[in-house]
Amino acid sequence: MVKTTKPKYIPPLGFSPVVSTDVSIYRSGYPMPLNYPFIKDQLNLRTIIYIGDRKDISEEYSKFLEDEKISYHHIFMDSCRDEGIEDRMNEVLNLVLDVGNYPILIHSNKGKHRVGVVVGIIRKLLQGWSTAGIYQEYNIFSGGLKGDADLEFITMFETDLVISRNKIPQFAVINEPIDNTQKD
Incomplete structure (x- = not known):
């Protein structure tokens, strides 16, 4: 009898697809080395966006990103109350609204609040979700803890970001203000 072993893939803490259509966005907690085979073989990422307060990443994580040619972006966020947080959310949206960055993993430390x-x-700006649906999903991933300020921030957040329409992924339901004249 020949015994074969399948590789065992372990996704990062709190891993879940956010969008899986023509492009994919995933969410999770901070990836650990035991998650790297899953990320490499199952997700084929082009971009990782870290939303968090850690300034440095480990050598092992840095080497993994380099070996896999994954573009890494750190957007500092301690909480939604941070000074300048609106600008940082626009940085994230700029990355998410460029189809050239897909597939994307967005992670924080635990994959809950940030x-x-x-x-x-x-969900609100690009997919047209209702506030009730957004709150429900937030509560599922956060375990129902904390979040009043986060949910208020999501509800109140607006942007006047200008994005080239030919870079926007198909899942995004965009009304305005998109600049149709840009030829990127």
């Missing part, structure tokens, strides 16, 4: 804010904004 990523919940980002995903809530994506």
